[in-house]
Amino acid sequence: MAYRDIRDHLAALESKGKLKRIQKNVDHTWEVSCLARWMFQALPDEERFGMLFERVKGHDMPVMTGVLGASRATYAAALETEPDRINEKWVHALTNPVPTREVDNAPSQEVVHEGDAVDLGRLPIPIWTPGKDIAPYITTLVISRDDNTGIQNAATYRTMVKDKDQLVVNLTPGRHGMLCYDSYIQQGKPAPFAWVIGAEPAAHLAGVCNVPYGADELSVAGGLKGEPLEVVKAATSELRVPAHAEIIIEGEFLPEETADEGSFGEFAGYMGGVDRRPMARVKAVTHRKDPMYYGYISQLPPSESTVIQSLSNAGLLVKILRHDLGHHTVQDAYIDLTYGGLLAHGIVSMKPLYPGHAKRVGRLIAEATLLKRITVVDDDIDIRDPMHMDWAMNSRFNAARDTIIIDNVFTPAVADPTVRVRNGEPEMSSKLVLDATEKEDAGDVSLPHKDLMMKALDVWNEIGLPEFEIPKRLRLFMDRHQ
Ligand SMILES: Cc1cc2nc3c(=O)[nH]c(=O)nc-3n(C[C@H](O)[C@H](O)[C@H](O)COP(=O)(O)O)c2cc1C
Numbered sequence: 001m002a003y004r005d006i007r008d009h010l011a012a013l014e015s016k017g018k019l020k021r022i023q024k025n026v027d028h029t030w031e032v033s034c035l036a037r038w039m040f041q042a043l044p045d046e047e048r049f050g051m052l053f054e055r056v057k058g059h060d061m062p063v064m065t066g067v068l069g070a071s072r073a074t075y076a077a078a079l080e081t082e083p084d085r086i087n088e089k090w091v092h093a094l095t096n097p098v099p100t101r102e103v104d105n106a107p108s109q110e111v112v113h114e115g116d117a118v119d120l121g122r123l124p125i126p127i128w129t130p131g132k133d134i135a136p137y138i139t140t141l142v143i144s145r146d147d148n149t150g151i152q153n154a155a156t157y158r159t160m161v162k163d164k165d166q167l168v169v170n171l172t173p174g175r176h177g178m179l180c181y182d183s184y185i186q187q188g189k190p191a192p193f194a195w196v197i198g199a200e201p202a203a204h205l206a207g208v209c210n211v212p213y214g215a216d217e218l219s220v221a222g223g224l225k226g227e228p229l230e231v232v233k234a235a236t237s238e239l240r241v242p243a244h245a246e247i248i249i250e251g252e253f254l255p256e257e258t259a260d261e262g263s264f265g266e267f268a269g270y271m272g273g274v275d276r277r278p279m280a281r282v283k284a285v286t287h288r289k290d291p292m293y294y295g296y297i298s299q300l301p302p303s304e305s306t307v308i309q310s311l312s313n314a315g316l317l318v319k320i321l322r323h324d325l326g327h328h329t330v331q332d333a334y335i336d337l338t339y340g341g342l343l344a345h346g347i348v349s350m351k352p353l354y355p356g357h358a359k360r361v362g363r364l365i366a367e368a369t370l371l372k373r374i375t376v377v378d379d380d381i382d383i384r385d386p387m388h389m390d391w392a393m394n395s396r397f398n399a400a401r402d403t404i405i406i407d408n409v410f411t412p413a414v415a416d417p418t419v420r421v422r423n424g425e426p427e428m429s430s431k432l433v434l435d436a437t438e439k440e441d442a443g444d445v446s447l448p449h450k451d452l453m454m455k456a457l458d459v460w461n462e463i464g465l466p467e468f469e470i471p472k473r474l475r476l477f478m479d480r481h482q
Contacts, residue, residue: 004244005199005200018074025057026063028056028057028059028063029136033065035051041300045071048071050070051066061123061293063124063294065295068296078204079202087314087315089224090315090319091315094223096223098219100216100222102240103232108246110288114284123247134264136161137160138158140198141203142154142159142169143239144192144239145192146183147180149214153176154203154207159195162279167280169277169279189255190255193251194237198293203218206224208312209312218242229242235250236250250285250286251283258276267415310337317346329351330349332383334384342370343371345374346365346371346373348365349378350377358435359435362433374432378392382471403432404432404434404435406430457470
């Protein structure tokens with residue numbers, strides 16, 4: 001059976017040695033984020049772990065971070081799969097969504113604080129860039145609803161805690177949460193939102209996948225789980241929220257109510273500025289009897305934010321290219337884990353079927369995503385192996401022939417530090433598409449025949465030389481031209 005809640009995931013992480021419980025009494029206003037920052041900056045992906053701070057000064061609630069996106073391994077565990085099966089899991093979920101199931105009683109509503117009883121100060125909400133962020137920020141799954149269609153949206157929008165019952169949300173034009181907000185506000189109605197903390201991992205990860213507006217991310221979460229995600233009616237609105245979450249904050253935006261938001265450490269690695277954004281009043285906080293707080297750490301990459309966004313959106317890319325656009329020879333996609341999955345480097349492997357096919361796919365990706373650099377390689381390249389990628393670039397890529405620059409691309413200045421708004425006019429960004437596929441058969445590779453290599457491996461083991469796992473790169477080389 002799929003994980004019922006985030007506690008099932010924590011147990012699985014712990015059994016894999018990928019969860020660290022920290023018993024020291026920590027200060028959530030600086031120690032949580034600084035310790036997590038050390039982990040992301042100092043340890044390579046394969047050595048990172050989810051962090052569970054069990055004792056937090058002034059609070060009786062533990063705080064966790066990195067439990068979904070410390071690394072590819074924690075992310076794969078969150079999806080109940082293996083690291084090399086992540087994309088296929090996404091393709092399956094996106095093509096087989098499972099609608100939510102509503103229940104009457106929910107652990108996420110065991111305790112309900114409404115009206116004057118609401119006090120966000122009771123939650124150990126971390127400061128993510130201590131000494132620089134203006135306030136504590138909630139970084140989690142945000143549920144909203146389109147009042148015209150009744151379809152819900154799930155995403156993550158960083159949310160500043162302004163007061164014990166006031167939140168300011170970084171909702172920007174075009175974002176699906178903003179469309180939901182507008183669907184109420186344009187009719188002069190209050191817009192309900194819910195911040196969901198510590199739901200089952202599938203819900204959180206579906207919330208950072210850029211699915212089209214109108215596709216209900218909680219059904220995609222059901223697709224990831226392979227069974228319906230259970231939801232419950234929110235205590236103060238018509239929203240349906242995950243029944244097995246740790247904590248849910250229910251809020252409402254009123255027309256015209258805005259406030260200054262920022263500054264906050266941006267995912268791209270620089271501090272963001274201050275902008276006017278919608279402000280919400282918190283109507284209720286509901287939670288389990290013994291809740292745990294969870295927040296994604298973002299800011300200077302690599303971070304949990306970059307890992308979960310990159311991995312969730314690589315799966316979406318494969319699905320779009322193969323299923324929606326019919327490029328069925330697209331094999332795999334990878335988005336680098338250092339830059340938010342948005343302005344990052346996307347690599348696609350495929351078997352080109354005709355001259356110009358790889359360039360066409362590269363252009364399509366550039367148009368359809370916020371990726372800044374796209375490289376297309378053949379399906380005999382391990383796109384997660386930097387050495388194999390360099391080999392493909394060195395041996396198959398001819399810069400003058402194989403480069404496309406796409407100019408005049410609008411990217412919000414806040415997301416792309418290379419562009420600025422000057423005299424009220426936003427500068428434009430640009431994109432790079434590199435076609436590193438073989439244009440004509442370059443012949444066999446200069447490696448002994450596979451039979452001899454495998455025989456030599458037996459000899460290697462016989463002599464007692466150090467054991468190793470055969471690199472995927474070498475398997476692919478050996479399988480070429482057999
Ligand atoms: C920690 C974190 C913070 C984020 N903050 C924002 C934000 O403030 N505004 C935003 O537009 N996207 C933000 N994102 C990215 C969106 O959540 C993501 O692109 C999502 O798919 C957007 O959903 P939508 O297409 O339904 O709007 C954030 C992601 C993470 C992981």
